[in-house]
Amino acid sequence: MFGLEISSVPTILPTLETVLHAYFQQLQWIMNAYTIAVTTVLMATGTLADRYGRKRVFVVSIAVFGLASLICGLAEDALLLIVSRFLQGMSGGAMLICQVAVLSHQFQEGAPRARAFAAWGIIFGIGLGFGPIIGAAIVAVSGWQWVFLIHAFIAIVTIALAVTGVRESRDPEAKHLDIAGIVTLSTSVFCVAFYITEGPDFGFGSLTGLAIVATAVLSFIAFVLAELHSARPMFDFSVFRIRAFSGALLGSAGMNFSFWSFMIYLPIFFRSALGYDNLTAGLALLTYTLPTLVIPPLGERILLRFGGGIAIPFGLFVIGLGFMLMWAVSGVAHVTWLTLAPGCLLAGVGLALTNTPVTNVTTGAVSSTRAGMASGIDMSARMISLAINIALMGFILIAGISSWLRSALPGGLDAGRLQYLAERIAGGTARLSDIPELSLLPAADTAVQDALIHGFRLVMLYGGLSVWIMALASFVIFGESYATRKRLASNCDTDNSVLNC
CATH class of the missing domain: 1.10.287 (Helix Hairpins)
Structure with missing residues (x-):
């Protein structure tokens, strides 16, 4: 459910722009309302789950997520959808925290724990990987509303699975809500x-x-x-003294400096810059998301073999390599999804190599009784960096389009007009006939696409350089020698401490 909600909604943003008459900032807030709302409940959920029972809070959060999805599907204007997305994000964040804490409690030993988190990564990858095509297909067959309404039905099945399959657990020392x-x-x-x-x-x-x-x-x-x-703080700063925890946390943030935040804008690129329809854009986006379905077990094997100090920075490096490749090839003439496919695949592989090891290491670095707090900090780092970078990538995109227009248009335009044109182009609603200034350019028929590609190339460059910086910082903070990692990895099959693995 959480994976589907992340990857299916971006594919329908162009449709929402047309049907709900949403402008570019509203499209950003349709996604950011969700991520910011997730952040507001992450730490509180960890404390509540530790105190009142992870299974109990998990079931309640699933039910509320289904209800919030129903409200999203019934929304008739962008403002109501943004508000209902905030409610959906709050319940989704609670749901995500609880599932990580439940897994961490029920699977505490090295090899079984690795298999459990690998399975979690695959299931998450199913929702993420097929979300783009599912969202596009739903819009084509019925309507955009069912991208949200479908979760009301999935929630019923999920509650039944949680009630019968999850063991209750709690931390008796968790007494206060911060x-x-x-x-x-x-x-x-x-x-x-x-x-x-x-x-x-x-x-x-x-x-x-x-x-x-x-x-x-x-x-x-x-x-x-x-x-x-x-x-008893919800955000216990003492855990940052654990190098493995801090290094893994940079991995959490690094994925959202690049992969997750760019996923909001990639469907716009496929539709507006390359001219694809919803279904074709959804199929093209699979090159970006499908690796998250099949690669997570490899990520866990690398974690067990080399330790988090190698596995997590390596995964971040691969994400950055994918972004830099996308940036390089997007500068050639006649860009298509096949041109971007190698870079998209590399970025998806890097994400899959990073995602579950990060969760495994952060929750395994602390005692099992504080799993809720640890997973809360992990997901907080993810959602905070995601919310900020959704906004930041949007700003870079608009700035890049504005700079192209400023240099290309004769005579120049005032800042307000430039901003308006850049937002229209970024949102995919601009047409050459709507912008008379562009008709003065020598290549007027491709001016909108050229401006959009220029803006997106800056976003790709930002994503690649940012995640490489985070990879280097994570590697340094882990601070283990290669010999130490080899020794710890050799003990993984017999040592019950996931931190040592």
Whole structure:
């Protein structure tokens, strides 16, 4: 369910833009409302699940996710869809945290644990890998509403599986809900995403912009102080002293500096820059997502053999290699999905090599009684970096299109007109007939596509360089020698400590 919701919705964004008359920023918020909402509940869910029972909270979150999906499917305008997506994100985040904590509790030994998380990665990959084509097919056969409504039915089956297959577990020491931490962290993340997304409209250096930045900074400082002075914080900073945990956490963030955030925009590229319809764009997107279906067991084998200090930075490096390849080939004439396919496949392979080892290492680096807290920090790193980078990639895309227009159009345009044209082009609603300025260009018939490709190339370059920086930082923080990794890996079959594996 969570994988489908991530990968099927981007394929219908162009349809939502037309049917609901949504503009580019609203399309960003349809995705970002979900990711920010996930962030608001991650740490609270970890604490609640540890205290009241992971199975109980898991079942409730599934039920609410199904209900929220029903509301999304019934939405008749972009604003209502954004609000209902926020509710869906809150329940989805709770659902995700609980499933990771449940797996971590029920499978605590090295080899069985690796197999369990590999299976989790495959099932997640099924939803992720087939989501694009499922979303496109649903729109073609019925309507965009069923991309959401289908989850109401899946939720019923999932609840039955959870009730019969999950063992209840809890942490008897989890007694307090950290309200101050939840409010301050959520406020900080929302302000950063809002500033990046809406900044061009109100002005980054305006009084409003500076007030939002100040609120984000003060909220984050308040969050740190609240956690440091809490008897049992939801965000326990002491776990960052564990090098494996910190190194893996950079892996969580690195995937969202590149792969996941770019997945929101890739369908727009296929549709608007390459001219594909929904179904063709969904098929093309499979090259990006299908590796996540078949590669996770290899990622777990690399983890068991070489340790997290090698497995996670290597996976991030492969993601970056895919992005740099996409950036290189997108500069040639007559770009098609086949041109981008090798880079897309490499990025998907890298994601699959990174995803489950990151989850395995972060939850295995702490005691099983605090699995909820550990998975909460892991997923918080993912969702916070995802929310910020969805906004940041959108900003880079608009800036890239604007720079192309500024250099190509004779006489120049004022900043407001440039911003408007760039947003129209990025959203896929711009046509040559709608923008008379472009008719003055020598290659006017391809001007919209050229501007869009230029913007996307900057986004690809950003994704590749960012994830490589995160890979290097993760490798350094793990800080293990190769000999130490070899020794620990050789003990994996007999040692019950997943951290040592």
